[in-house]
Every structure is written in structure tokens, then in C-alpha cells.
Amino acid sequence: MKNFYDFAISDWQQWVRDQQLPAYRAAQIYQWSTRGITTAEEMTNISKDLRGRLEKEFVFGGLELVNKLISQIDGTTKYIFRLHDGNIIESVLMKYKHGYSVCLSSQAGCKMGCTFCASTGAGFGRDLTAGEMLAQVSVIGRDCGQRIGHVVIMGIGEPLDNYDNLVKFLRMINDPAGLNVSLRHISVSTCGLVPDMLKFTDEGLPVTLSVSLHAPDQQIREKLMPIARVYPYEELLAACRNHIEKTGRRISFEYTMFRGVNDQPEHARKLARQLSRMLCHVNLIAANELESGGYKSSDKKTMQKFMQILMQSGINATIRRELGSDIMAACGQLRRSLEECGKQ
Numbered sequence: 001m002k003n004f005y006d007f008a009i010s011d012w013q014q015w016v017r018d019q020q021l022p023a024y025r026a027a028q029i030y031q032w033s034t035r036g037i038t039t040a041e042e043m044t045n046i047s048k049d050l051r052g053r054l055e056k057e058f059v060f061g062g063l064e065l066v067n068k069l070i071s072q073i074d075g076t077t078k079y080i081f082r083l084h085d086g087n088i089i090e091s092v093l094m095k096y097k098h099g100y101s102v103c104l105s106s107q108a109g110c111k112m113g114c115t116f117c118a119s120t121g122a123g124f125g126r127d128l129t130a131g132e133m134l135a136q137v138s139v140i141g142r143d144c145g146q147r148i149g150h151v152v153i154m155g156i157g158e159p160l161d162n163y164d165n166l167v168k169f170l171r172m173i174n175d176p177a178g179l180n181v182s183l184r185h186i187s188v189s190t191c192g193l194v195p196d197m198l199k200f201t202d203e204g205l206p207v208t209l210s211v212s213l214h215a216p217d218q219q220i221r222e223k224l225m226p227i228a229r230v231y232p233y234e235e236l237l238a239a240c241r242n243h244i245e246k247t248g249r250r251i252s253f254e255y256t257m258f259r260g261v262n263d264q265p266e267h268a269r270k271l272a273r274q275l276s277r278m279l280c281h282v283n284l285i286a287a288n289e290l291e292s293g294g295y296k297s298s299d300k301k302t303m304q305k306f307m308q309i310l311m312q313s314g315i316n317a318t319i320r321r322e323l324g325s326d327i328m329a330a331c332g333q334l335r336r337s338l339e340e341c342g343k344q
């Protein structure tokens with residue numbers, strides 16, 4: 001079955017022509033994809049007959065809410081959805097001063113094998129379609145009753161490993177007649193798939209590219225992220241420089257801090273040398289110890305010192321505020337616990 005949320009306005013225009021319906025029906029149907037509906041029944045301005053036709057041909061998002069966890073600390077909400085084929089994904093709703101943001105999954109599982117990540121342990125299910133990504137934003141927006149103005153694609157999966165669907169999703173979510181989220185309010189993360197980064201740069205989409213670096217050199221990166229053996233540190237930084245040069249946009253580097261692994265002052269000095277004169281920002285993140293891999297998080301003092309060294313070397317850096325720490329907001333954890341229980 002096709003997914004209702006995979007259809008852009010042009011697809012609906014074609015569909016209504018094929019169904020020999022009046023042209024205005026296309027926009028009428030399409031607007032429902034911004035409202036987080038999960039059945040055709042909810043389309044109150046559509047005739048019963050047409051709703052029946054839609055119901056026969058489409059799944060409506062295909063996201064069944066399995067669990068919803070709300071942080072008692074800051075209201076961060078984690079949604080666990082089961083896709084129509086049984087795969088489990090997670091999305092997180094966060095509230096910031098500037099509004100509501102959704103962190104969404106781009107794949108069910110992940111092939112990248114980062115040694116600190118719970119998504120790896122759960123294995124790889126499949127790529128999500130553009131519509132399944134869009135539905136996460138739309139359904140969550142409806143659930144919380146708020147406009148979602150920011151999106152980060154940093155949940156389960158490597159977005160650039162699902163390239164075509166990612167680009168389709170970005171164009172769809174930016175559609176003024178759709179959810180109309182500004183591309184400038186969207187961050188796309190990558191663990192460093194260099195050829196796809198180069199291609200993505202050339203798409204000219206003004207999103208923020210967020211590179212999961214996590215190490216000051218090749219040796220440490222290889223231990224944490226097997227992908228570094230395929231695309232070495234230097235090649236990755238060259239792709240980042242290319243992105244900055246061609247787009248004029250600042251790159252965001254994610255740096256999760258693991259005690260005794262990548263958090264020492266010499267690591268900070270090395271990182272500062274690697275990133276010197278780059279238009280970038282480094283986000284220092286405390287590791288989530290509930291994840292697998294047995295890594296411990298650096299303490300606050302170590303993180304502060306690390307940040308100071310970067311700043312003194314002229315590198316913009318901040319320590320990311322931890323959100324939803326009581327609901328295991330880090331990627332993959334809940335999905336794995338559900339899958340280990342045999343897809344409850």
C-alpha cells in the first residue's frame with residue numbers, strides 16, 4: 001500500500017486526474033497531511049465515497065503509537081512508533097525558547113555500527129520513506145497541539161544513507177502549502193559518509209549540516225566509529241571545508257565526551273588544531289551511560305575545561321543542555337528494549 005504522507009501536491013494532482021475528480025480536490029486532500037491524521041475518516045471535508053477510495057489505496061502515516069514518555073524534568077517527550085510492517089522507531093519532541101522541535105528517525109535501525117550507540121545493537125530494519133519522516137513531524141505536532149518550527153534528523157539511522165528519501169522529505173516539509181518548515185530551521189546529521197556529503201552540498205539546501213565527529217584524530221575516531229576506516233578523518237574534514245566554502249554555512253560538529261577516551265586536554269588541543277580557521281561550532285555532549293558499549297561519560301569539570309581550551313583556541317563551542325535524561329532520550333535505547341522483549 002502507498003503511504004498518504006509520501007504524496008506531494010504534484011502527486012495528488014496526478015491522482016485526482018487519474019480518478020477523474022475535480023482539480024481542487026488535490027489541495028483539499030493534501031492539506032490533511034499537515035494535520036497528523038491517521039485515518040481517512042478524519043478528513044471531514046471529503047465525501048464518504050472518496051474517503052473510502054483513499055482508505056483502500058493508502059496507509060495514513062503507518063505510525064502506531066506504542067509508547068510515549070514525558071520527562072518530569074523538562075517536558076521532553078519521547079514517542080515510540082511501530083511502522084505498518086512492525087519496525088519500531090523513535091522520535092523526540094523538545095521545547096526550546098524559540099519553539100518546538102522534533103528529532104526524527106530516518107531509518108529503522110542503523111548500519112553504521114558506532115560502538116557507543118544503542119541503534120547499532122538493534123540491527124538494521126529498513127530505510128524510512130519521505131512520508132514516514134514527514135508523518136513523525138505531523139503526528140507529533142497534532143499530538144502536542146503546537147506548530148513544529150524546527151526539525152533535527154538525528155534520531156535512529158544515518159540520514160545520508162537514505163539519501164533520496166531524505167532530500168524528498170526536505171523538499172516536502174519545506175513546501176509552503178504543506179508543513180512549511182524553513183530549511184534554515186532543519187539540521188541533518190551525518191556520521192561522515194563523504195561521497196554523500198559532497199553530493200548533499202551540491203543540492204544547495206540551506207539546512208545545517210551536523211557532523212558527528214566525536215574524536216580529535218583518526219585513531220580515536222576509528223575506535224568509536226567504524227565508518228572512519230572507510231572515510232578517514234582528513235577526507236571528512238576536507239568534505240566539511242568544501243561544504244563551508246560552497247554554501248557559506250557554518251558546520252556543526254557533535255562531540256560526545258567519553259571518560260578517558262576523547263576528553264583529555266591534549267585531545268581538546270588536537271581538535272582545536274584540526275578545526276582551526278573553520279567556520280564551525282562544536283557541541284560537546286555528555287555521553288549517555290545507559291547506552292551499550294560500556295563507555296562512561298566525562299564529568300562536568302572535564303567538559304568545561306575541554307570547552308575552555310577550544311574557546312581559547314578560537315573555536316566556538318558549547319556544552320549541550322541535556323534534555324529528557326530521565327526518559328532515555330538518546331537514540332535507539334527504547335527501541336532496543338522493545339525489540340528485545342519481542343516487539344511487545
Ligand code: SF4
Nearest residue numbers: 110112114117119157
Ligand atoms: S550514532 Fe547515529 S550513525 Fe552511529 S550507529 Fe547510532 S544512529 Fe547510526
